[in-house]
Amino acid sequence: MKIGIDDTDSPDGMCTTYLGALLCESLEDEGFKITEKILARLNPNAPFKTRGNAAVCIVAEEKSGEDMKNAFNIACSLVERFSEFDCEKTNPGVVVCSLTSDEDLNNSVPDELFRFYKKALCDFCTIKEAEELLEKYGFLYKGWKNKRGLIGALAAVSAEFDDFTYEILAYRNQFSKGIRTVKKDTIFLAEEKTYPHTWDSVDFENNVVVCVPHTPDPVLFGIRGETPDWVRKARSYIISEEPEREIVYKTNQGTDAHLIDSDISDILDGRSYKLKGFVSNMPVTGEGGHVSFKLTENSGGRSDGDESGKSVRCMAYEPTKGFRDIVRALRPGDSVMVCGSYKNESINLEKIYVESLSDDIIKKPPVCPECKKRMTSAGKDKGYKCRVCNKKSDIPEIIIAGRKIAPGWYEVPPVARRHLSMPLVRKAVHDVCKIQDSKIKSGNM
Template sequence: MHLYHLALDDTDSLKMGCTTYVGAMILKELIKSAKFVDYPNLIRLNPNIPWKSRGNAAVCLRFQSNLRASDILDLAIGMTNRFRDQYDEKNQPGIALHEGEVPEELKRFGRRALYEVIDLGDAMRIADSYNIKYHMIKGGRGLIGAIAAIGNTLEEDHTFEIIAYRGIDKQNVARDVNYDSVAEMSKRTHPMTFNNIDVDSKRLLITPHGPDPILFGIRGEDPETLVRALKMVKFSGAEFWVIYRSNQGTDAHVSLSMKIKDLKPYYAATIEGRVASNPFTIAGGHVIFNLSDGESSIDVAAYEPSGGLRKVISALIPGDQILVAGGVRLDEEQGNRMTFNLEKLQILKLIYERRRNPICTSCHKRMKSEGKNKGYQCKKCGLKLASPEREVLNRNCSEGIYLPPPRSMRHLAKPLQRHRLEKESWNRKVGTITENVRSPSLP
């Protein structure tokens, strides 16, 4: 039997479709004769790319089969053409098929696609170098994600998602998923599932909002918990479910620490530095501050959807040492000036004491410094003092990790509850991948 890695990306549009659904329909055909060596992989890519697909997700199927490569590729092309939005001008599907083990260069390409901007030519060069068969529809930009999905083998931290699908003919119908049952499921499976609901807004997070075949998806730490969780949810309209192994909820896109001077538009990264200006709020409720790493500086923005995270940021003062994770935005209205969009804040060290020039005991005016380690002198009366004034600060924040509310977190962002649940490897056990939903849970 041959080992194959079949991947696809950019099959959806804002009006219809879903790349995971196309992947699921291909899977349902292949599973009749192929042996899957992994759960289907759901790979989220750099979320800062302006021309990304709706969810910026690629799918890779890894399996052993006696089928010819040409037949597998034809199957994938046929399914993609059947279920993609053929009238949308923006989607540019890409399909790739690699035979054999995944080489290291391909794995590096997969990692780069999480935080860099990659050119289609780079993807084609990699494909040609390793005899990867591929098919591009229209511009074929989805080939970048397809090649990256093959290379992203999820050898370290990963999560799982069980997605319940409805019929393609029902993708414009309102979803019927009971909130209270999801809230109860979330409570009973915590911390092994995550981001099921947003408590503050009472919003369901397992249901997408667009017109697509997904009814809902539950994310968590292992397949067994997800199957159990799905059975707790009251819903109607699902036809079958598929379990994916994924990089969602892992912070994989911000695993690269960068200097500010090395940042480029649309990159994702983590930066360590010191707050260089007092945060201020602009129209719309967005909070801005300047961050310096000692060599360069950049404005960091926490937008209104960041919720209570903005209050923490507003309590920062110059000198506080922090880590910020997020992506680089290019502001065309400000002459293509780069701004760092904040997704995650870690306060490493707060300033609890501030030194200031002392006040003259005679004139009650602020004294002038005579130079480093030379003390202070009053300009008016000539009084000299050796030491600065020390002001003890009462801080309204503390050291630790801060995130926006679940409703505003990106797919790749790691929830607080996943800290200390990270995986160092995968046990390579593949259980039930897909199953039909025998009956709806709601009348």
């Protein structure tokens, strides 16, 4: 039996994951056995999200025919008691269903429902689509106000994670709005003791604590990692005010599940992509410290600024800090793959893979063969002229300079990382595992 909840919070308070923790406690008080707690992050570009666009699904054993109805009533009661209904954007939804695993498909939800989850994760769903599926499958459900929360609630009960991580969340009382009391040095210690099995609790380069929010919600802190044991170990080092409650969720955070492999010519606003192409201009630092360059589909990989083919602007915004220096070091002709969301005609960079580097060509005025003095520009498109003997030349001196970056992956710092974006430390571990699996299957290990 699965109970999905979404859209209970607002910018001024509450958190759907907190309501999920309350639901677990209430169900256990009524004799239900909780078997899984799922936190499903959905499309990070959804225009109506409050913070991280999270929906929750609580999985419990179903022992009698009345269990679904009882769980539904408990969930609805909690939503009505704790949701931020005064906020125009808060439109809660509750979905309760019973799904039997299909061993042949190795999937616990019908393919049609799984596709709905994937669409909610990578694209946009409508309330009408959600309601039609809820009616078709006969699920118990209730939506409040415009019922938008039914989208996330249905997506949460329909979620199947190809890859997953865990997060332990500690909460203060939901009505607390003041400054959280968490000892900063203990969070750095937790990261030191458990990295790379946990990540993004702190940002060492910028000396910033990442896992303690500054928003007026019940979350005291959250630790993300590979297993429940690792996040609990990291949590054991943290000294803070006494939490009201804690919970460990299984989640799709840190998995890159939101990214779609695509060509530049096919991208749509509000989706997140992996795009391959070539840098077609020198990166530019604009107002506010944001850095941009154009990525083009041209196949020549030329280093002379050729922009044939479809192009898209890629942006490294000021909050990405030192990552902008990597972007500034790119040159026309570099072959790269970028990852990020497409909004307002730009890719908001989350990470970048530099496949190959072009020669960094610098053009300088030539040295005069007569006077041995360096010439100066004779004017735009007029070549060069020696100030001493007036000798002219149309050919510049070409210097191939060394590059400040090397092929490989580069990412934004933890302070700028999105919930769904996979940290490179996780990617490195997963790449090693894939190589080992391949060797095992081929009999070479």
